[in-house]
Amino acid sequence: MLPLSRRKLLLGASAALVLSTTAFNAAAQNTPGVLRVSAIPDEAPTELQRKFKPLGDYLAKATGLKVEFTPVTDYAASVEGLVNHKLDMVWFGGFTFVQANVRSKGQVIPLVQRVEDEKFRSVFITTSPAINSLADLRGKTLSFGSESSTSGHLMPRSFLLGANINPDTDLKRIAFSGAHDATVAAVAGGKVDAGALNISVWEKLVEAGKADPKVTRVFYTTPGYHDYNWSVHSKMSPALQKKIRDAFLALDASTPQGKEILDLQRATKFVPTNPANYKQIEAAARSAGLLK
The missing domain is CATH 3.40.190.10 (Periplasmic binding protein-like II)
Structure with missing residues (x-):
């Protein structure tokens, strides 16, 4: 039998995935012309919103969409939000990306990661x-x-x-x-x-x-491992995926806007990523009994 802490995690995550719909307010509903974005709550909500504001303004200009940041109450809610189309793009950690990818049966696409995330x-x-x-x-x-x-x-x-x-x-x-x-x-x-x-x-x-x-x-x-990324659902149009990816890749620390955004994201630059980069995370999760 799994230790109590792991059984609680598996049961708690399952329950949260079912029930966390209530964590989303009206801003998270599907609205045409709106890019609904969130992030795992690994820091205080005020800090997450402060870090995202300049990036959100930048993405709005790059995509022509209104960008809305919707905070979530827990990690499972970020997974549920993207898998069930209540969110369009999420800043995931490696494990939450794996959870979302497994839960969606491969329908979650990691677009970009920071250079720093290649050896986090x-x-x-x-x-x-x-x-x-x-x-x-x-x-x-x-x-x-x-x-x-x-x-x-x-x-x-x-x-x-x-x-x-x-x-x-x-x-x-x-x-x-x-x-x-x-x-x-x-x-x-x-x-x-x-x-x-x-x-x-x-x-x-x-x-x-x-x-x-x-x-x-x-x-x-610790030794390095792949970690954070910005992910979208595969049902997002390829054209919009490209606009978002290109916008991240174009961020340049030599410009005032690029420097502000990259500094807030603690990034040197963003680079493309893919699901294969997170196989180590998936293997670790399965080995620890945290993923079925």
Whole structure:
């Protein structure tokens, strides 16, 4: 039998996929001339909307459509939204893309990813001087992010298992903070001994002075793996898919607009991607018992 945390994830995700329709307001309904966009809620909703605003304005000009950003309450809602055509484009993590692709039977198309997503990484952080390696986590408490997060749960779990550490049996307790910034707050506040999160969010929090690396420090950085992408449903017209893809690929940090958008997305540039890039994520999810 699967450990309780994994059974809860599988059951919770299934229920959310059925019930999360209520998470969408009128803005998420199918309206002609509107591009309905969302993102996995791996950061605070206000931060997600702040990051998206310049990109949304740019895409509106590139496509001739009104672009509406509709926040969702959880990761499963972002999957449900795209699979059931309540959203037109979603910023997925690698695991949520795999979930959407499997659930839609291959009908979800990843258009672009950041260059950084070709070799994305997770970091493990702590305030404890006694923790300096993954092995030191035995008997300790650890916070992941969302249960459906690639960089905040799935891949950190995979690397722990690769180090012969089973989070469900070898750690004193695991928790799920719900978001990367919340994981940092939990570690810094002493609620857990350590945490795992997206390296990009960690670096952003350090740069913004919201995390002190002298107090809360990185003790392990994972190897690289493919992660985030912007995905659409295959029923979107090829012409519109091309406009959106071309708009992302045209972003250039040498222009003021391009620099603003790329900086907010923490990207050097965007590049094309494809489903094959996420086979490692799918294999890790199946191996961990998080995908059927």
